Amino acid sequence: MLVDEVGLSSDSRERVLNAAEELFVKRGYEAVIIKDIAKAAGIHHASLYHHVPGGKPSLYVEVMTRHLQRYQAGMHAAIQQPQENLESQLQSVGAWVIAHTPVNVIRLHNSDLTAIKAEAADIISNLAFEATLFPIVTVLEAAQQRGEIQHESLGYMAGSLFASLEAIHAIPDQYLDLSRQSIANQIIEVFIRGLKA
Amino acid sequence: MLVDEVGLSSDSRERVLNAAEELFVKRGYEAVIIKDIAKAAGIHHASLYHHVPGGKPSLYVEVMTRHLQRYQAGMHAAIQQPQENLESQLQSVGAWVIAHTPVNVIRLHNSDLTAIKAEAADIISNLAFEATLFPIVTVLEAAQQRGEIQHESLGYMAGSLFASLEAIHAIPDQYLDLSRQSIANQIIEVFIRGLKA
DNA sequence: GTCTATATAAAGATAGAC
DNA sequence: GTCTATCTTTATATAGAC
Numbered sequence: 446m447l448v449d450e451v452g453l454s455s456d457s458r459e460r461v462l463n464a465a466e467e468l469f470v471k472r473g474y475e476a477v478i479i480k481d482i483a484k485a486a487g488i489h490h491a492s493l494y495h496h497v498p499g500g501k502p503s504l505y506v507e508v509m510t511r512h513l514q515r516y517q518a519g520m521h522a523a524i525q526q527p528q529e530n531l532e533s534q535l536q537s538v539g540a541w542v543i544a545h546t547p548v549n550v551i552r553l554h555n556s557d558l559t560a561i562k563a564e565a566a567d568i569i570s571n572l573a574f575e576a577t578l579f580p581i582v583t584v585l586e587a588a589q590q591r592g593e594i595q596h597e598s599l600g601y602m603a604g605s606l607f608a609s610l611e612a613i614h615a616i617p618d619q620y621l622d623l624s625r626q627s628i629a630n631q632i633i634e635v636f637i638r639g640l641k642a
Numbered sequence: 643m644l645v646d647e648v649g650l651s652s653d654s655r656e657r658v659l660n661a662a663e664e665l666f667v668k669r670g671y672e673a674v675i676i677k678d679i680a681k682a683a684g685i686h687h688a689s690l691y692h693h694v695p696g697g698k699p700s701l702y703v704e705v706m707t708r709h710l711q712r713y714q715a716g717m718h719a720a721i722q723q724p725q726e727n728l729e730s731q732l733q734s735v736g737a738w739v740i741a742h743t744p745v746n747v748i749r750l751h752n753s754d755l756t757a758i759k760a761e762a763a764d765i766i767s768n769l770a771f772e773a774t775l776f777p778i779v780t781v782l783e784a785a786q787q788r789g790e791i792q793h794e795s796l797g798y799m800a801g802s803l804f805a806s807l808e809a810i811h812a813i814p815d816q817y818l819d820l821s822r823q824s825i826a827n828q829i830i831e832v833f834i835r836g837l838k839a
Numbered sequence: 840g841t842c843t844a845t846a847t848a849a850a851g852a853t854a855g856a857c
Numbered sequence: 858g859t860c861t862a863t864c865t866t867t868a869t870a871t872a873g874a875c
Contacts, residue, residue, distance in 0.1 A: 457840075475672040476753040478868060491871085492841050500870065551812045552749045556673040585837075595839035598820065598828055602837065604813065605806035605829045612805030615748045616798075623795065631795055632802045639836030640782075640799065642792035654858075675850060689859050691852065698851070 458496040460486040466508045470546045474505055474557040505557075506565045510572060516545065517576035524584050531588035532637055538581060539610050539629030547611040548577055578603050594637065606636050655693040657683040663705045667743045671702055671754040702754075703762045707769060713742065714773035721781050728785035729834055735778060736807050736826030744808040745774055775800050791834065803833050 464485035468477045479501055483490035497504045523537035550573055558566035581603035588594050596602055609632050613625050623631075661682035665674045676698055680687035694701045720734035747770055755763035778800035785791050793799055806829050810822050820828075 455840080472753040472756075473670065473673070473749065476670070476757070479870085480868080488840085489842055490869090491843080494870065495840060501868090547748055549746075549748055551744055551746055551809065552670065554812060554814075556669040559669075560673070592839065594837040596828075596832070596837055598825070600817075601813075601820075601825050601828060602832060604809055605832070608805045608809030608812075609802035612748065612801055615751060615805075616801065617751075620797075623798075628795070628798050631793075631798060635793070635799060635802070635833065635836070637836050637838055639832070639834050639838070640791040640793050641835055642789065652858080676852085677850080685858085686860055687851090688853080688861080692858060 455496070457486065457488055457492075461488070461493055461496050461504075462508055462511070465504050466512050467546070469505055469508055469557075470512055470548070473549075473552050474560045502561050502565075506561060506569065509569050513548070513569065513572040513576045516548065517572070517580070519545075520576060520580040524580050531584065531593050532633060534584050534588075535581075535606070535633045535636070536630055538584070539633055540626060542607070542610040543613050543625045543629055547614045548573060549611070550577065577607050581607055602636075606633070609636075652693070654683065654685055654689075658685070658690055658693050658701075659705055659708070662701050663709050664743070666702055666705055666754075667709055667745070670746075670749050671757045699758050699762075702758060703766070706766050710745070710766065710769040710773045713745065714769070714777070716742075717773060717777040721777050728781065728790050729830060731781050731785075732778075732803070732830045732833070733827055735781070736830055737823060739804070739807040740810050740822045740826055744811045745770055746808070747774065774804050778804055799833075803830070806833070 461482060465477075465482045468482055468485065479493060480490045482504070483493045486493070493504075494500065497507070519541050520538060523541045524534050526534070526537055528534050528537065553573060554570070558570060561569075578600070582600055585594065585596075585599040585603055589596070589599065610629055613628050613632075616625070616628070621628075658679065662674075662679045665679055665682065676690060677687045679701070680690045683690070690701075691697065694704070716738050717735065720738045721731050723731070723734055725731050725734065750770060751767070755767060758766075775797070779797055782791065782793075782796040782800055786793070786796065807826055810825050810829075813822070813825070818825075
């Protein structure tokens with residue numbers, strides 16, 4: 446397969462990265478141990494260091510960078526679809542957000558990023574902004590230019606909406622009497638039109 | 643002081659609990675180590691076990707229970723103030739939320755509570771609901787009965803608002819050109835009236 | 840590339856002097 | 858109640874056989 450010559454990774458390295466991504470994103474840096482990742486990837490934890498010589502910190506940085514870049518690409522695609530009005534664009538954003546494990550930026554800043562080197566933390570922090578808030582702000586500003594909405598602080602409003610959508614993940618299944626997508630759509634509707642009768 | 647006879651705690655025990663509360667709430671269970679708590683309380687980490695024989699898990703449960711009970715009491719007081727309309731009631735809620743470290747229920751369920759015994763986790767999980775969503779649902783239902791608002795799924799909307807308000811904590815100081823309370827008030831306004839021009 | 844065995848380091852916890 | 862010293866457990870990481 447000449448993987449080295451074309452710069453591709455081996456199969457198990459990919460499994461390690463996927464397992465690490467899922468666990469780190471879900472539980473955060475400290476709550477994940479190397480053995481869990483290796484087990485999920487189907488190898489012995491000692492073998493993991495063959496694929497990721499830098500160990501846990503470097504694995505975290507690689508995997509979170511990749512995760513946020515993909516997240517950003519997905520958000521971009523969601524808002525790029527040829528939809529005319531704000532509501533349908535935000536519904537696409539909602540679909541993307543509920544289809545993925547929450548980014549949880551509060552945890553990211555309060556614990557995860559304090560455990561790694563400052564430069565890496567800065568990069569991930571900026572990526573998180575680019576992947577989450579920035580696309581939503583773009584959509585809101587365009588809608589404002591079309592005269593669909595009117596607000597002075599669209600950045601804060603974008604953050605508010607994103608936080609609401611991510612929180613849908615926290616609803617336990619037993620309390621769900623609508624699909625998560627329907628809940629997202631209701632949140633978006635209230636965001637645009639308000640709760641007022 | 644006869645502290646034993648009246649069931650009161652010693653001074654340093656209280657310092658330990660306060661330090662533990664602040665750290666656990668901010669960083670989560672795994673990211674906090676016993677030495678950090680002891681250091682913040684001004685004692686050697688070995689001395690901590692004198693005050694909390696159950697060690698880290700039991701300390702976490704005690705401190706989170708206390709935290710959420712107080713949080714609930716504060717939310718209750720906020721909504722009980724003699725304010726007639728929904729907006730001013732929610733502004734009091736917003737003031738309480740931004741004055742306290744986020745409860746972060748997503749992290750609570752995805753990592754913190756998986757590290758402790760299931761029964762304790764259930765109790766904390768229920769307390770978190772009572773302390774955060776329940777008071778907001780109560781306020782929204784009352785407003786609906788007065789005819790101020792109209793929505794089918796007030797529970798989900800309460801969750802949405804609470805998540806938005808907690809997320810205000812995640813805004814770095816350098817990006818703040820309004821006070822957090824002002825941002826909370828704007829979020830509440832949009833929640834009630836919408837972004838629409 | 841993967842394992843077994845082992846080393847190192849960090850965290851939780853206990854014993855016992857003061 | 859608090860400390861020093863020590864023990865145990867757990868997690869990260871390395872060495873070297875296969």
